[in-house]
Amino acid sequence: MLAAIISLTGLGFIAAFGLGVASKKFHVEVDPRLVEVEEALPGLNCGACGYPGCSGFAVGVLAEEAEVTGCAPGGEAVALKLAEILGVEVGGIDRKVSVLKCGGGSGKAVMEALYDGIQDCRSVVLVGGGGKLCRYSCVGFATCEKVCPFDAITMSSDDLPIIDPDLCTACNKCVVACPRDVLVLESQKHQVIVRCSSKDPGPRVKTVCSVGCTGCGICEKVCPVEAARIDMNLSFIDPGTCVDCGICAARCPTDAITDGLLPRTTVVISEECTGCTICAKVCPFDAISGQAKQLHVVDPDLCTACGLCVPRCPVNAISHSGPEATATA
Ligand code: SF4
Numbered sequence: 217m218l219a220a221i222i223s224l225t226g227l228g229f230i231a232a233f234g235l236g237v238a239s240k241k242f243h244v245e246v247d248p249r250l251v252e253v254e255e256a257l258p259g260l261n262c263g264a265c266g267y268p269g270c271s272g273f274a275v276g277v278l279a280e281e282a283e284v285t286g287c288a289p290g291g292e293a294v295a296l297k298l299a300e301i302l303g304v305e306v307g308g309i310d311r312k313v314s315v316l317k318c319g320g321g322s323g324k325a326v327m328e329a330l331y332d333g334i335q336d337c338r339s340v341v342l343v344g345g346g347g348k349l350c351r352y353s354c355v356g357f358a359t360c361e362k363v364c365p366f367d368a369i370t371m372s373s374d375d376l377p378i379i380d381p382d383l384c385t386a387c388n389k390c391v392v393a394c395p396r397d398v399l400v401l402e403s404q405k406h407q408v409i410v411r412c413s414s415k416d417p418g419p420r421v422k423t424v425c426s427v428g429c430t431g432c433g434i435c436e437k438v439c440p441v442e443a444a445r446i447d448m449n450l451s452f453i454d455p456g457t458c459v460d461c462g463i464c465a466a467r468c469p470t471d472a473i474t475d476g477l478l479p480r481t482t483v484v485i486s487e488e489c490t491g492c493t494i495c496a497k498v499c500p501f502d503a504i505s506g507q508a509k510q511l512h513v514v515d516p517d518l519c520t521a522c523g524l525c526v527p528r529c530p531v532n533a534i535s536h537s538g539p540e541a542t543a544t545a
Pocket residue numbers: 337353354355356357358359360361377393394395396397398399
């Protein structure tokens with residue numbers, strides 16, 4: 217009996233010693249800032265950052281694999297807090313939101329049938345498309361609205377999703393759920409948007425939707441910065457190049473391009489102007505005029521507030537005339 221107790225006690229000591237050595241050898245340093253970073257995050261575990269949850273994102277941030285701006289629901293406040301914890305600078309925060317690439321609501325898209333089955337866009341698409349003749353259009357059965365965890369989507373009276381950019385966190389759930397791929401994540405700053413996803417040739421588009429892109433190429437021709445191009449019968453506007461001047465939307469014959477900056481502001485030129493004429497030369501819309509060495513003026517009817525002139529003025533005499541102007545030049 218005594219021998220058994222002694223041998224068991226001995227074994228216990230050996231095991232405890234082994235565990236002690238192992239814990240020292242395999243000890244993993246935990247960054248003391250981890251708790252701080254986790255506490256700064258909203259705890260929604262929505263996955264919008266690309267990590268499985270807030271804890272994963274916190275580890276990614278500390279490993280400098282994830283940007284401090286990567287938490288969309290947290291927005292600027294969380295980004296600033298994380299930057300403070302990590303002691304880094306935050307650059308300009310470019311918020312993404314879900315954007316609808318279809319304007320073909322039930323009043324604009326031509327219907328060929330009425331669907332009366334399961335009210336889910338994915339099911340609708342599987343059984344023929346829901347009745348609209350355009351096979352690229354939003355089918356309008358609100359699956360995106362149902363999957364949105366942030367109540368950022370409501371359906372319009374025309375059966376199209378309306379996305380509230382203030383509530384949208386770019387979590388991507390609606391984008392994944394949409395069977396027609398008419399939802400994409402784009403910078404919230406970008407306000408001139410092609411509301412069509414049809415790759416059909418123009419004549420076919422005309423027969424199925426009154427606001428479809430026919431690929432006519434006018435946007436490509438009028439864009440002053442070569443941001444618009446036609447690809448597979450469809451207008452594509454590069455958000456990185458586009459200066460949101462809105463001229464393509466104004467000239468689009470089918471209203472397939474929308475301009476979120478309407479009503480538009482203009483730019484104004486102050487008395488500081490030296491009449492160097494640079495602004496008049498760079499303006500793609502001939503909206504600025506004046507004699508050399510004299511104060512220049514802006515024609516508000518021609519100015520689109522694209523902002524291309526603003527950074528070119530050597531004496532900073534040009535500014536936007538109102539808060540709506542968001543030119544990125
Ligand atoms: S955007 Fe997609 S998910 Fe939403 S209603 Fe239209 S087809 Fe359905």
